[in-house]
Amino acid sequence: MKKFWSILLASMMILSMTACGGSETPASSSSSEAAPASSSEAASSEAASASSEAASSEASAETADVPTMPDVSNVDMAALDAQIDELAAKVTLANEGKLVMGTSADFAPYEFHILDNGVDKIVGFDVALGQAIADELGVEFEVKDISFDSILMELNAGTIDLGIAGFSPTPERMAAVDMSCLYYTGGQSLMIRKADADKYTGLSDFGAGKSVGAQTGSIQEGLAKEQTPEAALVSLQTVPSIIMELKSNKIDAAYIETVVAEGYVKTQDDLMILCEVPFDAEGSSVAVKKGNTEMLDFVNAVITKVVANGDMAKFVEEANELSTQAAG
Ligand code: ARG
Numbered sequence: 001m002k003k004f005w006s007i008l009l010a011s012m013m014i015l016s017m018t019a020c021g022g023s024e025t026p027a028s029s030s031s032s033e034a035a036p037a038s039s040s041e042a043a044s045s046e047a048a049s050a051s052s053e054a055a056s057s058e059a060s061a062e063t064a065d066v067p068t069m070p071d072v073s074n075v076d077m078a079a080l081d082a083q084i085d086e087l088a089a090k091v092t093l094a095n096e097g098k099l100v101m102g103t104s105a106d107f108a109p110y111e112f113h114i115l116d117n118g119v120d121k122i123v124g125f126d127v128a129l130g131q132a133i134a135d136e137l138g139v140e141f142e143v144k145d146i147s148f149d150s151i152l153m154e155l156n157a158g159t160i161d162l163g164i165a166g167f168s169p170t171p172e173r174m175a176a177v178d179m180s181c182l183y184y185t186g187g188q189s190l191m192i193r194k195a196d197a198d199k200y201t202g203l204s205d206f207g208a209g210k211s212v213g214a215q216t217g218s219i220q221e222g223l224a225k226e227q228t229p230e231a232a233l234v235s236l237q238t239v240p241s242i243i244m245e246l247k248s249n250k251i252d253a254a255y256i257e258t259v260v261a262e263g264y265v266k267t268q269d270d271l272m273i274l275c276e277v278p279f280d281a282e283g284s285s286v287a288v289k290k291g292n293t294e295m296l297d298f299v300n301a302v303i304t305k306v307v308a309n310g311d312m313a314k315f316v317e318e319a320n321e322l323s324t325q326a327a328g
Pocket residue numbers: 103104105106107110111148165166167168169215217218219220239257
């Protein structure tokens with residue numbers, strides 16, 4: 001009897017873990033905040049756990065769609081592997097035998113180009129995650145480097161299988177495509193030239209007459225409009241071109257993802273981060289074609305696995321190393 005309950009409990013936990021707010025299955029945690037989801041409710045008694053599951057799905061009805069990091073405090077790896085295999089069998093691909101990830105490879109350490117023995121290669125922790133997803137499917141893997149603002153269109157057009165490009169899961173995007181659990185969390189920053197350090201103290205210094213840069217189609221464009229509405233917004237296709245404009249005095253500041261900004265600060269003496277920029281959809285999700293629940297559930301299960309077994313942390317570490325080497 002005891003065994004029956006523990007199996008039931010374990011399978012419920014796996015189900016809820018692979019959901020994490022992205023699919024119809026209610027998330028086990030009612031937290032939509034950054035606070036890590038507590039697993040203690042599931043670990044308490046069977047009865048309490050069953051009823052707290054019901055209660056939390058009600059409590060989280062409004063926020064259930066906000067992706068969070070998967071709760072990996074209590075993962076049964078063998079059961080998760082079995083579930084990944086089951087889910088993999090249901091996945092259909094745009095091109096048989098090949099998983100195609102769409103990205104905009106201008107965003108170290110997420111995705112960027114390096115020269116590997118003279119050969120151009122796209123690397124980064126998003127690419128490593130895409131490769132892990134392809135490996136779990138047992139198919140070939142291809143990275144398609146396209147402009148950031150066309151990735152979600154290509155996804156819904158069915159020309160790529162996944163969009164992995166440091167996508168922040170905003171309500172607008174979640175209406176257009178399906179977004180996975182978070183696989184990474186990070187914030188937003190405003191960058192300036194070091195030479196201007198004395199001129200500014202914060203966002204309020206960027207009023208009329210100032211110009212700020214952001215990538216076309218990114219949430220940074222929205223941040224610029226919200227946080228510095230008087231400043232002129234300069235939208236550019238790629239992050240390196242925004243950095244160039246900043247370095248050459250064409251714009252006064254740039255909205256950049258914090259970890260990306262930190263990478264530039266490490267290698268470019270003339271740049272600095274002025275301040276953090278508040279944003280409520282922190283972190284990155286994988287984008288899946290709207291309504292493709294088979295793919296979404298599978299991707300969520302793989303994300304749960306790589307977060308739980310430490311692979312994701314390794315991908316991030318490796319990407320950070322590669323990006324400093326590439327720039328240095
Ligand atoms: N996190 C931001 C967004 O979702 C920026 C992502 C930019 N990604 C890229 N590969 N350039 O809009």
